[in-house]
Amino acid sequence: MKHIKEYEDRDVRDLMGDLETIGHEQLKGYYIQTTSEEGYTMGHAIFAHNEGELIDVIKQMFPSYSRFKGFPERIGEAYKGPNTLYNNFLDAFQSWISHNKISLTTIVLKDLTIRNVSQVEQGGIMFPAYNPFLAAKTLNKCFTNIEEKMTTGGFGEEFEEETEAMTVPHKK
Amino acid sequence: MKHIKEYEDKDVRDLMGDLETIGHEQLKGWYIGMINEDGYFSIYAILAYNEGQVEQMIRKEWGGAYRHLPEKIGNAYKGRNNLFNNFLDALMSNLMGADELKFYQIHKDLIVKNPTGKKPMILNFPGYNPILAAEKLEELFGNIKQKMSEERDDFEEESSETTFPDLK
Numbered sequence: 001m002k003h004i005k006e007y008e009d010r011d012v013r014d015l016m017g018d019l020e021t022i023g024h025e026q027l028k029g030y031y032i033q034t035t036s037e038e039g040y041t042m043g044h045a046i047f048a049h050n051e052g053e054l055i056d057v058i059k060q061m062f063p064s065y066s067r068f069k070g071f072p073e074r075i076g077e078a079y080k081g082p083n084t085l086y087n088n089f090l091d092a093f094q095s096w097i098s099h100n101k102i103s104l105t106t107i108v109l110k111d112l113t114i115r116n117v118s119q120v121e122q123g124g125i126m127f128p129a130y131n132p133f134l135a136a137k138t139l140n141k142c143f144t145n146i147e148e149k150m151t152t153g154g155f156g157e158e159f160e161e162e163t164e165a166m167t168v169p170h171k172k
Numbered sequence: 173m174k175h176i177k178e179y180e181d182k183d184v185r186d187l188m189g190d191l192e193t194i195g196h197e198q199l200k201g202w203y204i205g206m207i208n209e210d211g212y213f214s215i216y217a218i219l220a221y222n223e224g225q226v227e228q229m230i231r232k233e234w235g236g237a238y239r240h241l242p243e244k245i246g247n248a249y250k251g252r253n254n255l256f257n258n259f260l261d262a263l264m265s266n267l268m269g270a271d272e273l274k275f276y277q278i279h280k281d282l283i284v285k286n287p288t289g290k291k292p293m294i295l296n297f298p299g300y301n302p303i304l305a306a307e308k309l310e311e312l313f314g315n316i317k318q319k320m321s322e323e324r325d326d327f328e329e330e331s332s333e334t335t336f337p338d339l340k
Contacts, residue, residue: 166293
């Protein structure tokens with residue numbers, strides 16, 4: 001007779017953490033949205049096992065960026081941003097592209113859960129972000145927790161704050 | 173005994189069209205997505221009875237546009253370098269020409285959801301968060317998702333997928 005065993009989410013996360021410590025890394029999800037000098041807004045869904053791989057994927061997805069002066073370099077355990085050191089590459093990268101106006105507006109999200117992770121390879125998907133419906137659909141295809149990430153943690157409040165309604169009396 | 177009568181969508185649209193011809197206009201929707209000179213992506217969702225009212229509201233309420241409002245010449249509108257047969261196209265041409273905008277997109281003929289009790293209005297909200305922007309647009313317009321999904325070919329063309337199997 002077979003027994004069905006139930007595990008809490010926490011147990012599964014602990015197990016995944018244990019596997020990472022012995023070299024079985026999980027593919028992790030990141031999202032970077034940029035707006036170029038020309039006003040072209042692009043989404044980049046990125047899948048990488050670790051920070052080193054994330055840097056390599058970013059260098060290949062944004063090939064011209066790594067040739068710009070000041071592209072974040074590793075210094076000991078830190079990464080050099082425009083005016084300060086950061087303890088991870090992504091924060092230094094976000095600060096660098098914003099500071100140098102390489103991207104006029106930037107959104108960076110970490111800790112995204114990849115949908116159907118066993119069928120995904122390290123790399124990324126790049127898509128235009130000016131069409132909210134198609135961009136949202138692509139993001140939902142890539143990540144299971146993107147809706148939660150983009151509606152909480154200040155995003156929802158910021159959206160409401162920046163929303164303004166102007167009603168005018170109806171003159172026919 | 174009461175009878176239930178069924179009507180095709182087309183019949184209802186025809187009836188609405190007939191009502192418009194005798195002055196009973198429906199509230200309609202317009203979408204303007206734009207990226208300004210600073211790269212800020214904002215959306216204007218407009219609810220109005222007709223294009224004349226859209227023009228009236230923008231002239232009155234849209235502060236950022238006032239220096240670029242097109243002049244009306246007969247039945248046309250004077251854009252920066254051209255005449256247009258409608259106000260919005262002329263306005264957007266002026267804003268692009270003056271480098272106030274880097275990008276814009278207009279969708280007309282949008283169906284307003286639950287129009288009863290709604291008033292003509294301009295709703296301005298950020299477009300840079302696709303999840304929240306899509307949610308807000310779906311609250312307002314019945315056919316916006318379908319309209320914007322028709323751009324799928326362009327979207328696919330501008331998208332690319334890259335895997336780097338050798339990175340590890």
